[in-house]
Amino acid sequence: MKSAVETLNPTRVRLTVEVPFEELKPSLDAAYKKINQQVSVPGFRRGKIPARIIDQRFGRGAVLEEAVNEALPKFYTDAVNEGEINVLGQPDIDITEFNDGEQLKFTAEVDVRPAIELPAYDGIEVTVDPVEVTDADVDESIDQLRERFASVNTVERAAADGDVVVLDLEAQVDGEVLEDGVAKGVTYTIGSGQLLDGIDEAVTGLEAGGSATFSSELKGGSAAGKTAEVKVDITAVQAKELPELDDDFAQLASEFDTIEELRADSRKRLERTKKYDQATQAQEKVLEALLELVDVPLPEKLLEDEINTRKHNLEHHQLGQMGLDLDGYLKIQEKSREEFDAEVEEQAKKGIKTQFVLDELVAKEQLSVNQEELTEHLMRRAAGSGMSPDQFAQAVVEGGQVPMLVGEVARGKALATVVESAKVVDTNGVEIDLDEDDEDETGETGETVRADSEGTGPAAEEKAGETVQDKAEDAEGKADEA
Template sequence: MKSAVETLNPTRVRLTVEVPFEELKDSLDAAYKKINQQVTVPGFRKGKIPARVIDQRFGRGAVLEEAVNDALPKLYQSAVEEGELNPLGQPEVDITELKDNELLAFTAEVDIRPEIEIPDYSGIEVEVDAAEVADEDVDKAVEQLRERFASTSVVERAAAEGDVVKVDLEAKVDGEVLEDGVAQGVDYTIGSGELLDGIDDAVTGLEAGGTATFTSELKGGSAAGQEAEVTVTVETVSARELPELDDEFAQMASEFDTLEEMREDSRKRLAEQKKYDQATQAQEKVLDALLELIEVPVPEKLLQDEVETRKHNLVNHQLGQLGLDLASYLKMQDKTEEDFEAELKEQAEKGIRTQFVLDELVNKEKLNVSQEELTEHLMRRAQSSGMSPDQFAQAVVEGGQVPMLVGEVARGKALATVVESATVKDTNGEVVDLDDEDESENAESDETSTESADAEAETKDEAKDEAKKEDA
């Protein structure tokens, strides 16, 4: 077999392959055997039909087609190995010549990983937020805990901001009550913004049994995006009572005996979270700085596929779970579809460039993944998926996804290596010491899926409040 490689662009090549006919013997034999099992010829037992009879009855062309289909994958793979290529995706194969008993020739165009030159990255310097915990931060954390332990009691007065009202809702569009536009016994805290726009003004001042009507745009359900006339009826009004901030509250809400001890524990936890956030921010900024140093061409077909995958996951999984469609989401974000597509393409391109660069770093730094590291990563992934480690491991093995997990861990180690060599300072000008544990835990997410995961998390945060409005 002869093969040659033609570079079409930095991310695509064309293989030209010529195969002497004698090298197709095994595939021809397999073709006759397969046809033998599929056809019946009078006077011959099944599977015992001579090759010449098959040629006469069904045509030599059918045999050649079967043989070529059998041989092509192996021939292509041999040409890839001979050319020392790293193909991405499936090739586009074109048979250019097929002469019986003489020659098979074909071309195969395929995207390949671009050759990347990793520069000296030891000079990277980034700035991150200072991991300082102010008294106001502690006050806010304690107040949030206090809110969780608030009690409510029914009162005989008009509803005011901060009260919890139990309401019935009915939404009409064009005078018709929507099938999914009725909700009863909904608890709502006035001023929280967790239901329909306009409901705060409508219920404020109403006593139990009071009714009001207002107009609001529906964010979910069958009439998402349409203006609806909503009738709200207040069943009860309850006042929220916050516990006193004293040692008794500390004993009720925590493991500590005094309020001061509880506050100090909150300060410690906040400091740990800020350090964790600081490490994450450092990794993101170091990665961005590294990508700026390297020219990374991206295969167009791979980029298109990645954009489609991200869009499918967003629309059919993240938004679908929240009861939103793409049009509602775009309206909520005040974005056009063109803006959305452009952002999605930018995220996908960065994800691909990130994977290419980190994979090259893995090779350059000769990074290996131990069984222990793989197991730890698998445990974390299982936890985030809601599956048991055994279930997740079984699904990974059955789906042939072990190499993918190994790649995730390796890329995480590659990024950690760059972060360790970079200079990270906080906004006060102090050099930040990032411990290995924070780096390894965060770094694993910095691969192709990182960008989509970030976008999905952002989508969930922004859409969470909107989803709560569906019942109306």
């Protein structure tokens, strides 16, 4: 076999392959054997039909076609390996020359990973928010805790902001009551904003037994995006009673003996959360800065597939679970179809570019993934999936997705390398030291990468030669979460 490679553009090549007829013999033998098992000829047992009889009955052309179809993948793979080509996705193959007894000649056009020239990244500098916890932040945290331990008592008065009301709802669109528009015994806190737009104004001032009607645009269900006339009947008004902010409350709500100890612990927790947010922000900004330094040509077919995959996942998985279609979603988001398409395309471009650049860094820095790192990452992914670690691990192995997880961890380590060499300062001018403890606390530097690199979603990762599924929707989730 002989092969030659022609570069069509930075992301696509054409292979020209010539195969002597004698190298097709194993595939011809396999073709005769396969046909032998599929057909019946009077006077011959199945599987024992001579080749000349098969040629006479079914035509030599059928055998040759079967043989070529069986042989093409192997010859294509051999040509890819011979040319040391890093292919993406499936090739477009065209048989240009083939006759019985003569050489087989075919071409294969396929997308390839572009050559990427990595810049010096040790000069990257980004600015992040400072870690500042105020007394007001602590007060808010304690108040939220008090809300969890609040008691409610039925009162004989009109409902006011902050009260809990028990109510029945009935929604109509165009005069018809919706099948999924009736709810009984709903508990709602006035002012929480967790139900329908307009309900706070409708129920405020009503006593038990009172009714009101208001208009509201439905956010989900069978009539999502439509305006409904909603009737609300109040069956009870309850007033919240918050526990006193004293040592007794501290002992009730925590392991601490005094309110001062509880406040101190709340402050520490808020500081840890803000450090996490700061580290995540630093990772995202460093990644953005790195991507701006690199010119990455994107394969057209890969980009098209990634865009289609993202749209499909949104329409048929995420929106479907919320009872929305795309038109309803766009209406809620106040976006036109053109704006949505442009946004998805931009996200897809960023996701693919992120993966290419970080994969190049993995190769340049010769980063590897050990079993402990892979196991820790698997545990995190399992927690996010709602599955047990054993169930998630089994699904990963059965789905052939171990290479996907390895790639995620490796890209995370690549980003960590860049972050470690970057200068990170907060808006107060204080230089931030993102040491290993910070990274561990934030959950793993690579998690941010998955979102937009796995944001490179299933299409891009699978096309990039990895056995991958999506989930990335966290690089929308964080960069796959950098």
